[in-house]
Amino acid sequence: MTWSHADKAWPTRGLSYGADYNPEQWDKDVWREDVRLMSQAGVNLVSLGIFSWGLVEVADGEFHWDWLDEIVDLLGEAGIAIDLATPTAAPPGWLLAAHPGIRPLDHDMQPHWPGARLGWCPSSPVFRTYALRIVRALADRYGHRDHVVMWHVSNELGGGNGRCHCDTSAAAFRDWLRRKYGTLDALNKAWGTAFWGHTYRDFAHIIPPRGNDMKNPSLVLDFDRFSSDELLAHYLAERDVLKSVTPELPVTTNFMVGAEPDVVDYPRWAPHMDIVANDHYTRSSDPVPEQDVAFSGDRMRAMTTQRRPWLLMEHSTSAVSWQPRNRAKTPGELIRNSLSHVGHGADGVLFFQWRASRAGAEQFHSAMVPHAGEDSELYRDVCTLGRYLRRLAPVMGSRAPRARIGIVFDDEAGWAMSKGVKPNNHLAYGRIVRDWHHAFWRLNQSIEVLPPWSDYTGYEVLVVPALFLTDDDTAARVSAFAEAGGTVAVGFLSGVVDEHDQVRLGGYPGAFRELLGASCEEFRPLQEGETFTLDNGWSGTEWTELVRVHDAEVIARYAGGHLGGRPAITSRSLGAGGRAVYVSAGLDSDALLALARSLVDPAGVADVPRGVEVLVRRNEEETFTFFINHADDTAVVAALGREMLTDEAVGGELRVPAGEVRVVRSGTAG
Numbered sequence: 116m117t118w119s120h121a122d123k124a125w126p127t128r129g130l131s132y133g134a135d136y137n138p139e140q141w142d143k144d145v146w147r148e149d150v151r152l153m154s155q156a157g158v159n160l161v162s163l164g165i166f167s168w169g170l171v172e173v174a175d176g177e178f179h180w181d182w183l184d185e186i187v188d189l190l191g192e193a194g195i196a197i198d199l200a201t202p203t204a205a206p207p208g209w210l211l212a213a214h215p216g217i218r219p220l221d222h223d224m225q226p227h228w229p230g231a232r233l234g235w236c237p238s239s240p241v242f243r244t245y246a247l248r249i250v251r252a253l254a255d256r257y258g259h260r261d262h263v264v265m266w267h268v269s270n271e272l273g274g275g276n277g278r279c280h281c282d283t284s285a286a287a288f289r290d291w292l293r294r295k296y297g298t299l300d301a302l303n304k305a306w307g308t309a310f311w312g313h314t315y316r317d318f319a320h321i322i323p324p325r326g327n328d329m330k331n332p333s334l335v336l337d338f339d340r341f342s343s344d345e346l347l348a349h350y351l352a353e354r355d356v357l358k359s360v361t362p363e364l365p366v367t368t369n370f371m372v373g374a375e376p377d378v379v380d381y382p383r384w385a386p387h388m389d390i391v392a393n394d395h396y397t398r399s400s401d402p403v404p405e406q407d408v409a410f411s412g413d414r415m416r417a418m419t420t421q422r423r424p425w426l427l428m429e430h431s432t433s434a435v436s437w438q439p440r441n442r443a444k445t446p447g448e449l450i451r452n453s454l455s456h457v458g459h460g461a462d463g464v465l466f467f468q469w470r471a472s473r474a475g476a477e478q479f480h481s482a483m484v485p486h487a488g489e490d491s492e493l494y495r496d497v498c499t500l501g502r503y504l505r506r507l508a509p510v511m512g513s514r515a516p517r518a519r520i521g522i523v524f525d526d527e528a529g530w531a532m533s534k535g536v537k538p539n540n541h542l543a544y545g546r547i548v549r550d551w552h553h554a555f556w557r558l559n560q561s562i563e564v565l566p567p568w569s570d571y572t573g574y575e576v577l578v579v580p581a582l583f584l585t586d587d588d589t590a591a592r593v594s595a596f597a598e599a600g601g602t603v604a605v606g607f608l609s610g611v612v613d614e615h616d617q618v619r620l621g622g623y624p625g626a627f628r629e630l631l632g633a634s635c636e637e638f639r640p641l642q643e644g645e646t647f648t649l650d651n652g653w654s655g656t657e658w659t660e661l662v663r664v665h666d667a668e669v670i671a672r673y674a675g676g677h678l679g680g681r682p683a684i685t686s687r688s689l690g691a692g693g694r695a696v697y698v699s700a701g702l703d704s705d706a707l708l709a710l711a712r713s714l715v716d717p718a719g720v721a722d723v724p725r726g727v728e729v730l731v732r733r734n735e736e737e738t739f740t741f742f743i744n745h746a747d748d749t750a751v752v753a754a755l756g757r758e759m760l761t762d763e764a765v766g767g768e769l770r771v772p773a774g775e776v777r778v779v780r781s782g783t784a785g
């Protein structure tokens with residue numbers, strides 16, 4: 116096998132296929148079997164060494180490379196490329212014993228005990244020194260091996276050490292605040308510290324949000340921002356060492372992008388990645404897991420420059436092992452999930468992990484090779500997927516066209532909304548955004564879930580759901596979008612506070628009041644089980660408001676109760692055909708679907724059978740249309756071109772069997 120450095124912008128020549136590979140858990144005879152099965156399944160990339168620090172550096176400065184040398188050679192001989200991980204997610208026991216001060220402390224100042232992973236404080240200079248030494252040693256030893264094609268920095272940074280409250284972190288937080296505010300006066304003003312007489316007279320008096328009592332939300336928000344920046348600084352420090360040895364190799368780390376506010380601010384991290392990579396796991400309790408797959412893909416695409424391909428670094432072949440009841444995937448779900456990620460812009464599909472572990476905390480997590488072994492439906496599906504990905508190689512590098520729907524999602528807004536006392540403490544930011552996404556997803560609309568600072572030009576509809584924290588710039592650009600002829604839908608609890616988490620006065624949603632021509636005098640959150648009905652028949656739960664209209668048309672009013680006759684949904688027309696709709700109530704999913712339908716141009720609602728998801732990627736010459744049939748019946752869709760998985764000509768109609776995927780390749784018109 117020859118390897119070409121010229122190909123290293125993307126780690127593999129075809130779509131990447133593989134997994135986290137943890138050979139250290141197995142005897143060497145299993146390694147040879149692994150490599151045989153990997154080749155049989157079409158695996159071309161594995162993430163190696165993720166948790167291997169304690170096995171390589173067995174004591175302070177004492178390195179044992181033999182086993183890693185051997186497996187690196189074995190993979191190279193088999194033509195399998197390596198995404199080599201820096202092992203810093205798993206500090207060795209000797210390091211934790213010698214320097215217990217590197218452990219992160221939670222808000223009750225309880226340490227993260229050894230036995231799990233990511234047990235280190237991101238601000239610890241001691242940890243940083245040891246971490247960069249092993250990173251350097253690894254890069255020197257393997258960075259110039261031809262089949263080491265990418266660096267995988269640590270693992271899911273922040274998962275375990277996302278917020279550290281120790282004294283080292285406190286000092287770093289104060290430095291961060293000094294840089295941000297310059298003076299204590301500016302900080303006191305931004306945080307509104309006169310409340311409860313908390314005005315700071317000295318930076319040294321500021322401590323992270325320790326304990327459980329009610330904190331100043333502005334302090335908590337800045338601590339969240341600081342924590343994200345500290346972990347990013349760690350990533351950058353590792354990256355710089357790697358780049359100093361192998362400037363040509365892509366460096367990444369695996370994000371955990373889903374529908375919850377992230378532990379760190381990934382959209383702000385993404386520009387620092389050579390390849391943006393994600394880990395995605397569905398929830399057993401989720402009634403529509405395929406929409407969660409779509410949601411994460413729609414976020415990932417908006418994080419890359421101009422919707423460039425991204426890499427699915429981890430997902431599961433079947434059940435995970437960290438949920439209360441771990442659902443096995445249904446027949447076809449593994450392939451549907453994987454190809455849905457590809458349809459959403461991934462140029463590679465990797466799993467956690469290659470071979471299911473016998474021992475350890477994740478011994479019942481699914482893998483590409485299950486405990487049952489090679490003779491299993493799961494492994495046969497893994498081989499089928501490998502074949503499919505080889506047939507889909509021409510898709511590589513193609514991009515989704517600009518989506519029709521933009522949905523604004525912001526970690527800072529999510530953090531601000533979900534921490535501290537709120538009018539309804541049971542509302543979840545991610546759930547609200549996902550409900551909006553669900554409505555447009557059911558209409559088969561192309562969607563991007565984008566950070567607020569994105570360029571909004573080109574979308575047909577811009578949705579701003581629960582953007583609790585909105586800065587002036589975002590508010591101005593949302594208004595400009597509507598003024599230029601776009602449709603904006605602002606959901607309740609948007610634009611309530613400014614970037615310092617201070618309420619915008621004069622009626623909610625302060626940042627969008629003028630644009631909407633309507634405002635809210637008082638929130639009227641509902642109690643559990645309480646519902647409302649509108650005069651157009653729509654209903655909902657959880658949230659209502661006392662809304663006053665200044666310059667807008669009322670689309671729907673409350674049909675009864677103490678808000679009877681009052682506006683719930685309003686719309687203001689702007690020049691150039693734009694409009695700004697305010698959805699001040701917590702609509703249920705059917706009502707949101709009906710509302711979404713009223714917002715999009717009917718000509719753009721594809722006529723496909725229910726349950727079929729349609730995704731498009733294209734390059735200059737070709738268009739690739741993915742049809743994913745989530746339903747229980749065969750679907751017939753309109754298509755023209757060549758089907759890539761079955762290699763059949765498609766002359767106008769295509770049958771997509773229940774639970775299966777078809778991808779049609781055709782010329783890109785114009």
Ligand code: GLA
Nearest residue numbers: 270271394396429435467480
């Ligand atoms: C994460 C981690 C993996 C593994 C999986 C299990 O994604 O990165 O090491 O723990 O979860 O689902």
